[in-house]
Amino acid sequence: MIIDDLVKELPPGRVITDPDQIGAYCNDEHSYVTPGQACAVVVARERDDVVAALRWASRNRVPVIPRGAGTGIVGGTAAVDGCLVISLAKMTAIRELSAEDELAVVEPGVINAELDRQARKLGLMYAPDPSSYETCTIGGNIATNAGGLRCVKYGVTRESVLGLEAVLADGSVLRTGRRTIKGVVGYDLTALLIGSEGTLGVVTEATLRLRPAPKQPPVTVAAEFPTIRQAAEAVWAIIRCAVGPSLLELMDRTTLVAMDEWRNIGLDPATGAMLLGQADGSDAQAAAAVMAQCCEAAGASVVAVSSDEAEAAQLLTVRRTAFNAIERLGACLIEDVCVPRSKLPEMFDAVTRIAEQYKVLVPTVAHAGDGNLHPVFVFDRSLPEIPAEVWAAADELFRAALALGGTLTGEHGVGTLKRHWLGEELGAETLAANLAIKRALDPLGILNPGKAI
Template sequence: MTGDALSAVLDEGVLVTDPDRMEGFRRDSADFAEAGMPMAVVSARTVDDVSRTLRWASEHRTPVVPRGAGTGLSGAAAALDGCIVLSTAGMTAIRQIAADDLYAVVEPGVINADLGRAAAEHGLFYPPDPSSFEISTIGGNLATNAGGLRCVKYGVTRESVLGLQVVLADGRVIRTGARTVKNVAGYDLSSLFVGSEGTLGIITEATLRLRPAPAATPATMVATFGSLVDAGRAVASIVRSGLAPSLLELMDHASVNLIEDYRPMGLDRSVAALLIAQADSVDAQRQADAMAARARDAGAALAMASTDPVEADMLLQARRIHYQAVEAAGRVLTEDIGVPRSRLAELLGGIEEIGRRYSLLIATVGHAGDGNMHPAIVLPRDRPDAVATALRAADEICRFALRLDGTISGEHGIGTLKRGWLSGQLDEATYAAHRAVKSTFDPLGILNPGRAL
């Protein structure tokens, strides 16, 4: 079977079979994930394109790998040999902004930041903001249940989903959820599809919850620490206090220095950790001042709050360019683990110890407010065993997170890179339940096989 056989069921211009053009669809941003050569790429423009492709794929037992912008970091969108890569990046319509009912209806190829800008025109905002928000698509965010800087207050992507349109493996189109605030008619299938990494169905439309834009100018708190333990204590104190930060981010010593190497911003290179918090409530300045006081009580060398938007933008830019800064230092294996917030200091200390034991530079940043950290392992250029060593270190980090009652993935997903570690988190009966769900929605096993489970 060749890719050209698909052309009979698709509109002109949708099918790509030229190897040079397909090359750009073979990988996502997971550098260590193996990628095969697809039989064809379908650049879908409509739900009918998706439905026809899946119906054909079911009839011919052909695996389908769905993808958006390819910004994922778990290998979930890496092509398989002989598969159909089904891209929804071309489905870019924002179909409706329902300002009175606080929702938007969008296609999966809409860029996260574009939805945010469209909502802002109505005095609203869309909370999920992964670091890739300027380039990642809503479909990809939904597939991985992406988080972001604001999730400490507003939750991850799942909390912003009211309903979905999904194409099943056999080409049938279903709708889940509703456009109402409350809805308990039937099972919560929307939550099942969100985070399923394209293994249960392909999302072709989403009804997403919007919120009124914060009334106040955000106030920003920055604190520096001489030890990771003190930084972890500060996070726990802020969370426990009842304060409501709209973001609470942490960068360790290695991260601060790599960012300064990449783009000098005047950050203090001597700190063990830098904590950035923001409040967007009507009493934002009071909240930020209170967070600064908590940080000082926990041992911060410096803690201050400000409503200066220039300073705030600089600090948030430093956090958002972390991945580019680390990549500039060498090949990188980015991890994504989470622990209960009370155990954050233990996690950070453990990551530091693993880095020392393997003689690896590990630059850790993350969403401290919800315990989700991203250790970035920089591979030494002069070590032939660098890849194997980095993978062993990543394995230890995941196992250590599990020992702290944590998770092997907070927001990047399992993909191909973490399948081997999933059994450490799911017991045999739970894993079997996952497989049963998969076989119900995809009995032939054609949807993103070998991913997530």
């Protein structure tokens, strides 16, 4: 059998062939993508494991699914029948932390939060912080160009990646980028690989930009509004003031009610939305004061400003656990659209209208400072598949975002779920260019087939 050849080419214990064990590696956290059955799993511990696995897969024309921690929610790591899964979760070395050059060199299985913790010991930080930061890996973050709560100031993953090492479909090793902040030699292959969802190469090392950690605790602004539109208008007002918030997160009433029923947060019956903002740096107090003024001018019923770290942590816990509260309401299709920040009020209006039109519960949270909304379509958990009215509502929501100049996904990726709408955003010519790049780097089409493009 050809699997025997793979087992022989790798050190003992690297290849899993037991079907009962393989199943745990065949899907991500989205339970509504039905995975195929992989033929084997390679648990990589070093780059050469990935090289050997891809050479074997290329010779035998076996599809390959790269996988990190499996925290994605768009079916990006869903197996196809007969594929080989390459798990990078055991490649966890932080090879270098340089305080002098403010960079880190890491393997793809390093947990996002662990890198940040190690950087903090040097007075630095790793800026991207997705909601799953305690479990998601750097490799997965790179694959989807993940964002997080701090990206309004520090940018998404792309802004923190200086260079990559990746193994291509034929097993050859590609090195991109550099250790410097600037550099324009050659095409920007680093940016090309970021967000490619494992369809162009398998990342085995990343050189990442670190940033000075703020010396003082951030100042937090918490504001409650009668309506979600007023909260969205406050966000746009804050952006126009150019005070540089480090965080602007928005939760609608449905989300807050779910949280109150779960954790008893003392929700006021008149509160229709909550906005959490933070400012860090030497001008944090002044920036927070401006944010508070913007909230008041937009009609906030309550505005509180605090420098207390414990209080700030408690508020951010509410935001970070919002999806946990929502999941208690039923099965969830978690979506991720992004619009220009000036269009946030209109997009929230569209969410409200679509939810009412299709009679679907759609609690929504947002990285509002980026214009990135996460509407969650909730439906009966006993149903075997996503109901038609949910897909119809999601379809209209995607089209509304595109009509406002937005995008189908800000940070979750396309995966399996959103390929149907790619043509609507990219157009025929741009899609053809994407496919040409795919064919150039993966001529056999074995890398994560059926995903992203």
